[in-house]
Amino acid sequence: MWRLLECTRVEQREIAGGSSDDEYLFVGLRAPPASSSPPMRIMIKLENGKERYRALLDSGCSHNIISTTVMQALQTQGPQLETSAVAFELAKGSTQSKGAMEVRFRIPQLKRNSFIIHTFEVLPTLRDDMTIGRDLMTPLGLVIDFKNGRVQWDGSELVLQTTAEKNDQPSVSDSELTQDEDEEYFAGDMVAVTPMDLLPKHLEEALQHCYLKLLEEYADLYNERLGRIRLPNYILPLRADFVPTQSRPYSVPRSQEEAARREIQRLVELDVLEQIYGLEPSAPAFFLVKQDGSLRLLVDFRQLNKYLHRSPYYVPKIRETLLRLDKAKCMSTLDANMGHFARYLAQESRPATAFCSPFGKYQFKRLPMGISTAPDRLRQFDVTCHILREQVDYLGFTLTAxxxxxxxxxxxxxxxxxxxxxxxxxxxxxxxxxxxxxxxxxxxxxxxxxxxxxxxxxxxxxxxxxxxxxxxxxxxxxRNVWLAFPDFNFHVFADASGQQIGGAIMQGKRIIACFSRSMTDAQRKYSTMEWELLSVVEILKEYRTMLLGFPVVVHTDPKNLLFPRANSLRVKRWKILLEEYRLQVAYVPGRQNVGADAFSRLRYNFVQQVAEDELFAVDEEEVAIDGVIMKKHQLQDET
Known part of the structure; x- marks a missing residue:
């Protein structure tokens, strides 16, 4: 291993023979001292069928090597072990190959459709799953570009990202490695997930192939690097009377100091923060311990938020969003990775975000979390992603077909x-x-x-x-209550008691939604007919966006609701509201309208579910109310 100490360019000197090409004169080459930085390790990911392995790219190793563990796993797929006389020199002495095996694999981050078949020597003390040496790197033309931090192969390239890792086992190389700790570079690990990670396994093969091409084409959209929204730099909408205040930094526990320092440095490297050295007023900052043990930087922007003009962007109703998923077989959820940081702050707005910490003063270069206007801006750009899943978790709910x-x-x-x-x-x-x-x-x-x-x-x-x-x-x-997606032909069951109104929206025997709420003091003074009509009106208003424009059959037990007389202005207003809908009112005897009546009336204890065919809507579906108890209370109803 050699290090270049000096490089001098000689401009267009005339060389014997008449050449006038540029020359470079290299001087001062010497071997690095023993105290130089640890050796570099370039890691890459390989695939063999559905299995993934971690391989070391080692240009100092003459042969390809595979660990005993991986060899034993591959033997179950057919490859046989052959004898080998290859010997290796390790940091702790020499060792003999345990045999040779032909391995078939591919490098998905470089060429997904190109398979490689080559011989690997088996070594039990191998630290990694595999090592790719010169006998494969040379014929492949695999190039490690240290200057630009890239691994290149036939026009494709990967970015190198460094991590630190303890060297518990000796690394294999023709040259000795005596360091206890080395610096490891992962080729392509800037990508949080590979296209194969996002590829749903339940899709047909033809669809998988088409979708894989789409994922590979836009692979840069789901990496761990901070993206940038292509908009002008954001200017904080500060009021004219804004006066920054000076604060003292919050203390950081000694046990968290090093982790806190690393977190700030990470944000500086991500171009989120920049250090400042002036006397600008600043807000205090503190650190929150996340579930994985890492720290999150939080800045107390309460004083700043008092002087910001809000322009809230609408947030859609969760219920309406979920109901639009009817007939969906596959679902996808996308999340913006540190989405607030996707937009840069204008230069004139950055001083307002200054904060102080025990490690110095910093200010944000990107829109920070904690600013009251940040969610307003982020909400305008709907962007962890799960693609074409049969089941996803979304906004606290589990969604399936x-x-x-x-x-x-x-x-x-x-x-x-x-x-x-x-x-x-x-x-x-x-x-x-x-x-x-x-x-x-x-x-x-x-x-x-x-x-x-x-x-x-x-x-x-x-x-x-x-x-x-x-x-x-x-x-x-x-209780394991499932709500079905609407299919736009609805049955509404409504009822009321002296304290609350309730009901359910159903399709056949599948529950779409349940509804109940308490009455106000004024509503408790209504007549019985008005209670029943109120329950219908409130259900229709609550689910207006789902029910309006589609046939709706309203099932209710009082017959006078079939021909309501407008004896009050209140009932007249309700009748006008109901005329918006395509309603058909059906009479259901009180003893059969058990579902809606229970939602409006009962306080119940849970017992073992008993199926009864005569109880409509509860004979097959598992609901949160026991049918026997509902029927018992219904029979006691004097009305």
Missing amino acids: DGIQPQTKKIEAIQQIADPRNKRELRPFLGMIAYYREMAPNKSAMAARLNRLTSKNIPFTWTPEDAAAFQEIKAALA
Whole structure:
């Protein structure tokens, strides 16, 4: 190994023989001292069928080498081990090859459609899965370009990214490696995922081939490098009276200092931060420990946010987004990697983002998280991605071709929530329940008691009855309730009691949505007919975007709702609203309208599910209400 100390260019000197070509004069070459930087290791990924391996590119090794573990795995596929007399010199002495094997593989990050077949020597002490030496690199024309940090092969190239790794086992080479630690470069690891990672296995072979070509064409769109939105640099919309404030840096625990320093340096290298040395006012910063143990930089921009003009961008309703997925067989979800950083800040806006840390002052070069206007800008560009999956997790729900249900890990987390000790702990729980309200029939009735405790006029006193209601709500969400996607011919079952209204939207015997809410004090004074009509109106209003324009059959138990008389302005207004829809009202005797009646009336305990054919909509579907209990209460209904 040699190092170039000096290179002098000689401009167009006349050389004997008449040549006037440029010459370069190299002087001062000598071997590096023993204290030089550790040897470099170039790693690359190989594929053999569905298996992936990690290989070292070693131009100092004369032969290709394979580890015993990989050899044994490949032997099950057919290749046989042959005897070999090749010997290798290692850092800790020489060793003999255990045999030779012919290996078939490809380098997907360079040439996916080109297969390579070559002989590999078997070595049990090999650190990596394989080593590719000169006997393969030379005929392939594989070039390692250290100047530009590239691995090149027949017009294709990969970027080198360095990582640090402990050398636990000796590396194989014709020259000795005596370092305890080496510097490792991964070819192509700037790409977070390969096209094969994104290729769905359930697609037909012809579709896989077409989709693979598309992924390879746009491979630069899903790498780990920070992208950039092609828009002018963002100018913070500061008010004219903005006055920056000076803060002292927050302390960082000694145990986190080194990790915090590395995180700031990483953001500097990603061109997110730049260090400043002036006396500009700055906000304090701190670090949050993530689930994987790494740190996230957070800046306290509360003072800055007070002086920013907001221009909120609309956020679509989650329910409407999910219902548009009807008849979908494959689904894809895309996420912007550190999306806020995709847009650069204008030069004049950067000083406002300055922050102080124990390691110095910095300012953002890109739009930071924590700025109140950042979500407004990011929301304009809908962009972790999952492509053509049969099942995806999205916005807290699990989506499949069959329907929607709450995401399992979210429901498991809710089940672990302990009883709240005060109003502050109770409110977030009720917010989570409201998010999944369509998955918990009769949610409003179950939550009514707990909602009462959030009132300012009622002191927080947790009673056994409150604890029972709390557990009842969690049990309702724990049921495996699936909501089907709409097919645009709907049956609405509506009912009302003296306290709440409720109902369900169905197609055949598949539940599309469940609805329930408590009545206001004024609504409790309505007549029975108005209660029933109110339940229909509220369901139609809640799901207007799904129901409007399609045939809807409303099933209700009071016959007078078939011919409502407009005795009040309220009913007249409701009739005008109903005329928007393509409605047909069908009478259902109260004893048969068990589903909607339960959503509006019952507080129930969960028992073993009992199927009864005469109970419409609950004979085959697993729902969160037991049919026997619903029927029992329905029979007790005087009306």
